[in-house]
Amino acid sequence: MALKYSRQREAIKEFMMTRKDHPTADVVYMNVRKEFPNISLGTVYRNLTLLSDMGELLRLRVGDGVDHFDATITPHYHFICKECGAVTDLELDTMHSIDEAAGESFHGRIDGHVTYFYGTCEHCLKESSS
Amino acid sequence: MALKYSRQREAIKEFMMTRKDHPTADVVYMNVRKEFPNISLGTVYRNLTLLSDMGELLRLRVGDGVDHFDATITPHYHFICKECGAVTDLELDTMHSIDEAAGESFHGRIDGHVTYFYGTCEHCLKESSS
DNA sequence: TTCCTTGCAAATCGTTTGCATAATG
C-alpha cells in the first residue's frame, strides 16, 4: 500500500499544475507523452485516479460524459460553456447556506453539494456576435 | 422527422410517470419488459433520449456513471445518498440568486446551474445507528 | 406506400484491469 515514486506520476502532477482548464485524461495523456513517449493511457488513468483518491486532484463530472481533472483542490465552483465545452473556475465563495436551505424540508443529512453553472463563455459570446 | 406513435414509447412514458425515484435505463428496461417481453435495451435508450430531447424527461448525471431519468420536469433539486445511491427530489425553490452571485466576477453569460446535494438519506441514517 | 420505430447485434467511448516486466525502496 505504500506509495512509491514514479517519474510518470510526477510528470502528470506537474502537467496538471500548469493547467487551470481542467483537462481530461486524454489531454493529459497527449501532453505527458511528449516527455514520456511510451506512457500508456492506463497509467495516466491509474495515476489520475490515485491522485484524486488521495485528494491531490479533483475529478469533475461536468455532465459531458468525460471526466475532467483539476489540480486546484481548494473548494471552488465551475462554469461550463454550452458552446465550446470549456470548463473554467469561478470566483465564488462556498455557499454553505444552500445546504441549510435544502435541508429544511429534508429528513436526512446533507453534507454538501456540487454545483455547475452553465452558459456561454466570454470567448463564445464574441464569436456569435461577429 | 414527424413523430409516430409507438406502444413501447407509451409504456416507457407511463412507467416513468409512476416512479419518482429517477430510474436508470436498465431499471426502465426491466420493468417495461414485463409488458413487452421483446423490447430491447436499445429501444429503451432511444426513447428515453428522444423524450429527454423533447423536454418530456430530464436526464440526470448525478456522478455515479449511470444516467438517471426523471419525469418531473418542473425545476427542482436532487439529493443523492452517498450510502445507497438513491436519488430523491428536494423541496427547494430555484435559487436564481446564485446565478447572479456567480456572474459577478465572470465575463460571460450564465444561463443557469445544476446542483446536486450529497449526504446520507433518512433510511441509511437509521441503518447506521442500529 | 412512405417513413418512423423496433429488435437485434455489433460498435463506440471512456475507463478499468490482468499480467508479465521494469523501477523503487
Place this chain on the structure above:
DNA sequence: CATTATGCAAACGATTTGCAAGGAA
C-alpha cells in the same frame, strides 16, 4: 529482495448505432 508502478492489450459497463423487418399514418 519485497513491493509498487508500468506498458500493453483485453475487458468492461453504459450508451449508441446500422440494418433489415415491422407498424403507423
